Amino acid sequence: MSRAGTTTSAPAERRTRAVSRPMPEKVNAVVRGRCLLVREDGAESLTIEEGDVVVSDGRRPYVLCSAPGIEPLDSGGVAMDPGSRMAHLGGGEEFVCVSGHIDLSSGDLLRRALPELIHVRAVEVEAPVLGWLIAQLVAEMTTERAGSVFASDQLAQLLFVQVLRVCLADAELLPAGWLRALADERLGPALRLMHGDPSRPWQLEELARAAAMSRTAFALRFRKAAGVPPLTYLLNWRMTLAARALREEETSVSALARSVGYTSESAFSNAFKRTVGIAPRRYRDAARAAVRG
Numbered sequence: 001m002s003r004a005g006t007t008t009s010a011p012a013e014r015r016t017r018a019v020s021r022p023m024p025e026k027v028n029a030v031v032r033g034r035c036l037l038v039r040e041d042g043a044e045s046l047t048i049e050e051g052d053v054v055v056s057d058g059r060r061p062y063v064l065c066s067a068p069g070i071e072p073l074d075s076g077g078v079a080m081d082p083g084s085r086m087a088h089l090g091g092g093e094e095f096v097c098v099s100g101h102i103d104l105s106s107g108d109l110l111r112r113a114l115p116e117l118i119h120v121r122a123v124e125v126e127a128p129v130l131g132w133l134i135a136q137l138v139a140e141m142t143t144e145r146a147g148s149v150f151a152s153d154q155l156a157q158l159l160f161v162q163v164l165r166v167c168l169a170d171a172e173l174l175p176a177g178w179l180r181a182l183a184d185e186r187l188g189p190a191l192r193l194m195h196g197d198p199s200r201p202w203q204l205e206e207l208a209r210a211a212a213m214s215r216t217a218f219a220l221r222f223r224k225a226a227g228v229p230p231l232t233y234l235l236n237w238r239m240t241l242a243a244r245a246l247r248e249e250e251t252s253v254s255a256l257a258r259s260v261g262y263t264s265e266s267a268f269s270n271a272f273k274r275t276v277g278i279a280p281r282r283y284r285d286a287a288r289a290a291v292r293g
Helices: 108-113 127-141 148-169 178-183 188-196 204-210 215-226 230-248 253-259 265-276 280-292
Strands: 005-008 017-020 026-032 035-039 046-048 053-056 062-065 086-088 096-101 117-120
Touching (some): 117 148, 127 148, 148 178, 178 188, 188 204, 188 230, 230 253, 230 265, 230 280
Antiparallel strands (some): 005 096, 017 062, 026 096, 035 046
């Protein structure tokens, strides 16, 4: 997670709002007061209370505001105090929000598995832990103690873990995907087998046996939770691993093919192109060009 920043609102008579530009996994944790989250797609506004945490995947922009209908203020243009890392809107102290974003640049699978918008309320079972983490995060950000930047980054990561735990505790609210499947205690063993040894030519019978289910019952339950059949999921997992290796490593395409279960480079290249839409070498070249540019 990037370094978080805090925002203090203006008093009620000088209400204002800050725009959140589209950004992968934007996080807002309300420390004091309350606000409205208004999405620009016209969806129903949310009331964000003290102690609430909101995580957005950035696909649809929104604003945080004291009331709708006020001209937005771009949060990127608000001056931040380098010492306290706080940005002030107006002179009031009625509202404080810790904001930041989570870097999931190498975690496409996790990003796709998360809901578009997660709202963890202060009344949730995990809320006491979240409240403690938020309080510690604010304390680290507003002091100049040794290691405060490092400590605040780690606390922010833990905050995100707690948000994930809330999602897993109510997996029915998750979109179909690996995270929802992982939350299913019956499917978990099969997922761990595929993740632990993706190069093995897993058969449906083996995976169903690990889940202590019949082939038919396992296949139906897996597809409902993950959104795809088990062996399609395995293919997608292999291609996810391969894409990450192509972006981040110097492994040859032939060696990479073997590491994800293919006996020939051509078979792997064809599977990768069908799944990702581009051949492995072209994918690697494009990824490197994007980093340079």
